Amino acid sequence: MATTYSPSSPVNYSTRVDKVGRGQRISVTIRAIIAVLIAVLMLVPVIWMGMTAFKSRPEAVAAPPIVFFNPTLEGFISLLTERRQLSAAEQAVMQARTDLDYPNQIALLRGQTIIGTSAFPRQLLNSLIIAGASTFFSVGFGVLAAYAFSRFDIPGKDDLLFFILSQRMLPAVVVTIPIFLMYKEVGLYDTHFGMILLYTSFNLSFSVWLLKGFIDEIPKEYEEAALVDGYTRLQAFRKIVLPQAITGIAATTVFSLIFSWNEYAFALMLTSDVARTAPPSIPLVLGTGGIEWAAIAAGSLAFLIPVVIITFVLRKHLLRGVTFGAIRKG
């Protein structure tokens, strides 16, 4: 062993500021400033999108762009509602009324009245169902397959693993047409089940490989210890392997979720009314008088939120090394 441990105290790195040299403190400050600058640079498009979502239509397309503006929910209302253009007479009647709710007041500014909700909330719900279910299945099956590949002697293991990986090699564009025809034939076109099946099979190859790497790193002594301690292999898997693999499971979940949440090409080709997800619908939020940038930005913003939440919830596990380290490598 190259390093030596003193027997009574584990190795800890001092984080006391008074022990850090002056030069080091300055370099820490510089690094922090650079990190903040990069973060701001990366976030500009997102911030811009967020601002646009709250702009009115003229403000959204103004040149030069407006940075300070009066926030309005116009974009969200166009995104979430179906509206009808009113005639001049009808507009006069509506303007005389004092009992109009806020959305209708906004609509009236454009001479419109709300006649119902748009398809967008349902499409967002479809996205949640399809992405959620396919992530659940691909990570669930993935962890089982990865465990088997990692721990057991499976005949033709390498070939199988390559076959699984090869599922991911064809670009989506190449397979959309055949899948479209097959789905039409077997009645999976425009169904939630069809989309879940498709995304699961696409994510599975990726999740098996990713999770296998994580499970390979869990020493098999962990399970063996559980086996001699009186547990069955399934119990050992549940109580030992799963908690130890949580980092990998979290990472795989986020990756799978982002893939199925963002997926555009298949969703566009294989769904229409019933199972249409959000990505192909957002660009189609077109108003009567040109592109509704505020509405598109509002849709994108709503679309962004679930992924941000999930990533935020799992962020602790995404930092590798939190749960590793109790087995010492000699």
Add this chain to the structure above:
Amino acid sequence: MATIELHNVEKKFGESFAVKPLNMKINNGEFIVFLGPSGCGKTTTLRMISGLEAVTSGNILFNGRDVTWLHPSQRDIAFVFQFFALYSHMTARENISFPLQAQGLNKSDIKQQVASVAKLLKIDHILDMRPGSLSGGDQQRVALARSLVRKPAAFLMDEPLGALDAEFRESMRAEIKQLHIDQGATTVYVTHDQVEAMAMADRIVIMSNAVVQQIGSPAEVYHNPSNLFVARFIGSPGMNLVNGEYRQGMINLPGDNQYRVPDRWRSRLDKDLPSSGKVIVGFRPEAVRVTQEGQMRANVYASDLHGGYSMLHFEVADGSIIHARAGRGLDYAIGTPVRFDIEPDMVRFFNPETEAAMVNRE
């Protein structure tokens, strides 16, 4: 409490043997150490006893009951791993409770038993810490506690001290030995460290190349090695082994040295040696007596002081080296010619063809 019997137990990986058919009986309460260089099959044997590795053929009996194909969890054994295998997502207390939970004990019983084993191993104060923040020795104590808490019939330990620092290893060695004396449980311990084996074992099983070379008490394997491998492997340095030619009570050794065979060995050598008379003379460094009247001559090649004693290295005329242990007062300049004798009780003879030791039973 358990006796463990191995009947023709063997393990093959593909076509190559990891363990060649092995027979032995481990008595109740015995401390058995499997000792050998890495890859000799000692760990595989231990894993077959535990059930973590399936045997290729043969039978394993615990207390006369055939357990060859029983799941590890049904054998009532505890296994201590080299790298501790503590669950890093659980505290020390949860780790120790884990085997008891498998038995479905209620919470207060678990708590009480964990407390008593923690007291035994003096780890009460670290029970709520996670393994990652414990020192190596404390991690190993927690691992021992986890194996002890269930009061298993047998303990199986796979180099449990291998991952510890040298200074720490010695105190843990004493602790494990003490635990064994307290608990009296059958213990099978695997190591490649002969000092550990000599210090702890009731009997040592020396393995090499998938074959058991010798089974015996530490004194037996040290003083009466059954073959050249054991003679070389045990001791540091190992036994001096010198090629010679036997003729009528005398052995011609390199460098025109003549060695007079002790009388009680003569008939044995007359009877068992091949006609060529080729023989290997073996003697431990401490069997060398440096005296003016010694039969044999050599030159001092090197001498190193080990604190309590000096180790002298003699070069014989043909270039082979003989190690001799001498008092620390003795100091020889390099190149000094010396004469020495071999303590008659401590000389051993080996057949160079079979490599086996010659046995002289009075």
